[in-house]
Amino acid sequence: MHQRLLHRLAATLLLAAASAPWSSACAQFAPPSGAPGSSVLTTPHVRAELLAHAPQGVAPGEPLWLGLSLTHQPGWHSYWKNPGDSGLPTTLDWVLPAGLDPGEIAWPLPGKIRVGTLTNYGYEGRVLLPVPVTVGSGFAPGPLAQDVHVRLHATWLVCSKECIPEAGEFTLQLPIKSSTALSAAAFEAAREAQPRAVDSSSVSDNQARLDGNALQIRVAGLPAALRGRTLDLFPETPATIAAADPWTQSWNGSLWTARLPLSEQRSSSNPTALPVVLAERTPENAQRPGYRAELQVLGAWPSPAPEVGVPPALGAALEANAARAAGLENVPAAAGSGASLPALTLALLGALLGGLILNLMPCVLPVLAIKVTGLARNARDRRARRADGVAYTAGVLLCFMALGALMLGLRAAGQAVGWGFQLQSPAMVAALAALFTLIALNLAGVFRFGQILPTSLASVQAQHPVADAFLGGVLAVAVASPCTAPFMGASLGLAATLPASQALAVFAALGLGLALPYLAASFAPGVARALPRPGAWMDILRKLMAFPMLATVVWLVWVLGQQSGIDGAGALLILLLGLGMLVWALALPGRARLWTGTAAGAVLALLVWAFAPHITNGAAPAAGESAASTGQNWQAWTPGAVQQTVASGRPVFVDFTAAWCITCQYNKKTTLANAAVLADLAAKNVALLRADWTRRDPAISAALTALGRSGVPVYVFYRPGRPPVVLTEVLRVNEVRSLIATL
Structure with a gap:
C-alpha cells in the first residue's frame, strides 16, 4: 500500500506541474522498500556476491540454498561465528517472500589467524557462507509469477592490521520453475567444509570439567585417522576460552583430552553445554575436515570479568543528547508525552530562525528572485501586493505542515524517515527534475503554459493570481526541502518526539520563517517603491532565472546517479530530452502542433517504456x-x-x-x-x-x-x-x- 501511494504521488506531482508554472509536490515520500540492487558488491578489500542453489526450482519440499560469497584481498580476513580474541562475525539479514524460511548460517570450518598477540578465528581467500531455506506449503507466488525476489542486508568486519566494517545490500531474482545450479560446486564445497558431528555413540563421554580458571575437556568418537595427531580447537561460544594462551592436549587411546585456560574477559552467561569444533592442525590452515562435539559442562563457572564495551557515559550521553542539542535537559522520551512550555518555545524559535536562514540557501534564491518581480509588478497596488504575500505564506505553511504530517504518519507506521526523505526516492528525484525542466523551459520562453493547456486551465494564472502565489509557496518548500539550516536540526529532531499538534506547530514555525521575508516585504511600502519600475528588466530576469533552474536539474541528475548508478542518470537525461521535445512541439502554431506534438508524444511514451525502469531499478554505487x-x-x-x-x-x-x-x-x-x-x-x-x-x-x-x-x-x-x-x-x-x- 505504501509503495503504491508513493508512485501515485510522483505521478500527481508531474500532473500538477503541467497545470501551473509554479506547481510542485506538497506530498513527498520515502523510496520503495523493494528497490532492487545488485548481487555483487566490490570494496577495496572484499568482493561479496549473493549466490543461490535451487536445482529443482523453488517449490515446497525442494532444496534451496542461499549464501554470501566473500573473496578477500591478500592479507585481509573476515570472521567466524566466534571471532576469537577480536573481531565481529558476519551477519545476514534476509527479506524473502512469504513461505520461504531462512535458517542459520552453516558455518564452514574456520582457520586460526594470528595478528600480533591475538588469535582470531576466521576466513582468508574465498569462503561461502551458506544458508538453508525451507520452502513451506505457504509459498504461493501466484499463477503469473516467474521469479522469486531475494533481498539480503549483510554486514562484515574485514581486517588486516586495521579493521574496516563493511556492509552491502544485495538482490537476486530466482526463477521459480527452472533450475538454478550455476553455483552448485561452490555450495558443495561449502557443505564439505562444514564440521561433521562426532560419533553419536560417544556423546556421553564428551565433557568439559571446570578446574579453577581452566577447562579440562575430553572428546570421544573422533575418526581413527586423527588419533595421535595434534588438533586445533575452535569454541563456538565467544569469550570463554583464551584463544591466544598456550594449552595442552594429549591422546589416551581413542579419547582426546585437553586443558584450556578460561578467558580473562569472560562476561557471558554460564553455559551448561559448550560446542567445540576440532580439526587436525595443518600448515597455514590447509584444507582439512572438521568435527563438532557438544561438551557437557561439569562444575561451577568462576565469577566473570566485568563486561568490556562502550563506556557507560557514552550510552547515557546518547539518550540525553537530544535534550542537550535542543538546549534542554528534559526532552520527552516518546511521542505523545508532550513538551514543557520552555522546551516547545525553544523548538519553535529554532524552527523560525532555521526557516529564515533557509532563504539564503542557493536552492531557494531562484524562487525569491522571481517573487521580487511580483513585488515590482504590484508596486502601486497595495491590496494585490499584500494578497500575493499572504497567499505565498499560506502555500509555504500548508506544504510544510503537510510534509510534517506525512513524515510523522510514516514514522508512526514504522517507517524510518526524516527531513529530506522524499529525495531518497529515485522516482521523486526524477519527478522533480522533470518539473524543474518544465519550469526552466517556460522561463526561457521555449513555451507558455497557455500554448499547451486547454483555455480553461491556461487562464487560471491570469484569473487567479492569488492561486499562482500560493503555488509559488509550494514550490519554495519543494526546492528548500533538501537544505538544512542552522537551528533546524535540533527543532526537527525534537518534533519527531512530540504529540502531533506540537510537532505540526514546529513545522508551521519553520514555514513561517521561510515565508517571513517576502511576507514582510509585501506589507512594507518602502520595499516595493525601492524596486525599479516594471519594464524589460523583468523579462530579462525571468529568462535569467531559467539557468538556476537548469542547474538544479543538473544537481538532481547527479543525485539520481548516486542512487541508481550511471544507467539511471543516463535514462533520466534521455527522458528529459523527450519531455523538452514534447513541450516544444506543443508550442508550435497551426497544424504543425498537431502532427509534431503527436509524434513527440509517441516518442516520449516509447522512451518512458524503455528507460523509466532504469531510474528506479538501477544499481546504486557499491557500498564502499x-x-x-x-x-x-x-x-x-x-x-x-x-x-x-x-x-x-x-x-x-x-x-x-x-x-x-x-x-x-x-x-x-x-x-x-x-x-x-x-x-x-x-x-x-x-x-x-x-x-x-x-x-x-x-x-x-x-x-x-x-x-x-x-x-x-x-x-x-x-x-x-x-x-x-x-x-x-x-x-x-x-x-x-x-x-x-x-x-
Missing part, C-alpha cells in the same frame, strides 16, 4: 565506493562501528550526509576538505566514518534519532568516556579545529 571516492581516510559507517572504535580508546568523527543535501556537499568541499582540519584529525588519530543517507537506511535513521536529529547534515564527535558532541549544520574551520584540540 562512495567512501573510497571521498578519500582513503574516510570509511563507511555501519551499525556498531562507532561503539567498537570508541571502546578501543580511539575518538570517532561521523559525517551523516546525503548526495541530495546541498549543505552537506558545501561542507564536504570546504571545511571537511581543509588541510588544517585533516591534519588535526590525523594528529589525534580520529577515525573518520561517513554515514551516507542518499538512499533510505533505517540504521542511519535510528542513529540520527538517537542524536535528537531527523535529517542531515549531522556532524558528531564521539570520545571515549565522554558525551558525544553534535556540531552545527554549517561547519566552520575554527569550530572543528577547536573541538579537535580538546580530544
Whole structure:
C-alpha cells in the first residue's frame, strides 16, 4: 500500500506541474522498500556476491540454498561465528517472500589467524557462507509469477592490521520453475567444509570439567585417522576460552583430552553445554575436515570479568543528547508525552530562525528572485501586493505542515524517515527534475503554459493570481526541502518526539520563517517603491532565472546517479530530452502542433517504456565506493562501528550526509576538505566514518534519532568516556579545529 501511494504521488506531482508554472509536490515520500540492487558488491578489500542453489526450482519440499560469497584481498580476513580474541562475525539479514524460511548460517570450518598477540578465528581467500531455506506449503507466488525476489542486508568486519566494517545490500531474482545450479560446486564445497558431528555413540563421554580458571575437556568418537595427531580447537561460544594462551592436549587411546585456560574477559552467561569444533592442525590452515562435539559442562563457572564495551557515559550521553542539542535537559522520551512550555518555545524559535536562514540557501534564491518581480509588478497596488504575500505564506505553511504530517504518519507506521526523505526516492528525484525542466523551459520562453493547456486551465494564472502565489509557496518548500539550516536540526529532531499538534506547530514555525521575508516585504511600502519600475528588466530576469533552474536539474541528475548508478542518470537525461521535445512541439502554431506534438508524444511514451525502469531499478554505487571516492581516510559507517572504535580508546568523527543535501556537499568541499582540519584529525588519530543517507537506511535513521536529529547534515564527535558532541549544520574551520584540540 505504501509503495503504491508513493508512485501515485510522483505521478500527481508531474500532473500538477503541467497545470501551473509554479506547481510542485506538497506530498513527498520515502523510496520503495523493494528497490532492487545488485548481487555483487566490490570494496577495496572484499568482493561479496549473493549466490543461490535451487536445482529443482523453488517449490515446497525442494532444496534451496542461499549464501554470501566473500573473496578477500591478500592479507585481509573476515570472521567466524566466534571471532576469537577480536573481531565481529558476519551477519545476514534476509527479506524473502512469504513461505520461504531462512535458517542459520552453516558455518564452514574456520582457520586460526594470528595478528600480533591475538588469535582470531576466521576466513582468508574465498569462503561461502551458506544458508538453508525451507520452502513451506505457504509459498504461493501466484499463477503469473516467474521469479522469486531475494533481498539480503549483510554486514562484515574485514581486517588486516586495521579493521574496516563493511556492509552491502544485495538482490537476486530466482526463477521459480527452472533450475538454478550455476553455483552448485561452490555450495558443495561449502557443505564439505562444514564440521561433521562426532560419533553419536560417544556423546556421553564428551565433557568439559571446570578446574579453577581452566577447562579440562575430553572428546570421544573422533575418526581413527586423527588419533595421535595434534588438533586445533575452535569454541563456538565467544569469550570463554583464551584463544591466544598456550594449552595442552594429549591422546589416551581413542579419547582426546585437553586443558584450556578460561578467558580473562569472560562476561557471558554460564553455559551448561559448550560446542567445540576440532580439526587436525595443518600448515597455514590447509584444507582439512572438521568435527563438532557438544561438551557437557561439569562444575561451577568462576565469577566473570566485568563486561568490556562502550563506556557507560557514552550510552547515557546518547539518550540525553537530544535534550542537550535542543538546549534542554528534559526532552520527552516518546511521542505523545508532550513538551514543557520552555522546551516547545525553544523548538519553535529554532524552527523560525532555521526557516529564515533557509532563504539564503542557493536552492531557494531562484524562487525569491522571481517573487521580487511580483513585488515590482504590484508596486502601486497595495491590496494585490499584500494578497500575493499572504497567499505565498499560506502555500509555504500548508506544504510544510503537510510534509510534517506525512513524515510523522510514516514514522508512526514504522517507517524510518526524516527531513529530506522524499529525495531518497529515485522516482521523486526524477519527478522533480522533470518539473524543474518544465519550469526552466517556460522561463526561457521555449513555451507558455497557455500554448499547451486547454483555455480553461491556461487562464487560471491570469484569473487567479492569488492561486499562482500560493503555488509559488509550494514550490519554495519543494526546492528548500533538501537544505538544512542552522537551528533546524535540533527543532526537527525534537518534533519527531512530540504529540502531533506540537510537532505540526514546529513545522508551521519553520514555514513561517521561510515565508517571513517576502511576507514582510509585501506589507512594507518602502520595499516595493525601492524596486525599479516594471519594464524589460523583468523579462530579462525571468529568462535569467531559467539557468538556476537548469542547474538544479543538473544537481538532481547527479543525485539520481548516486542512487541508481550511471544507467539511471543516463535514462533520466534521455527522458528529459523527450519531455523538452514534447513541450516544444506543443508550442508550435497551426497544424504543425498537431502532427509534431503527436509524434513527440509517441516518442516520449516509447522512451518512458524503455528507460523509466532504469531510474528506479538501477544499481546504486557499491557500498564502499562512495567512501573510497571521498578519500582513503574516510570509511563507511555501519551499525556498531562507532561503539567498537570508541571502546578501543580511539575518538570517532561521523559525517551523516546525503548526495541530495546541498549543505552537506558545501561542507564536504570546504571545511571537511581543509588541510588544517585533516591534519588535526590525523594528529589525534580520529577515525573518520561517513554515514551516507542518499538512499533510505533505517540504521542511519535510528542513529540520527538517537542524536535528537531527523535529517542531515549531522556532524558528531564521539570520545571515549565522554558525551558525544553534535556540531552545527554549517561547519566552520575554527569550530572543528577547536573541538579537535580538546580530544
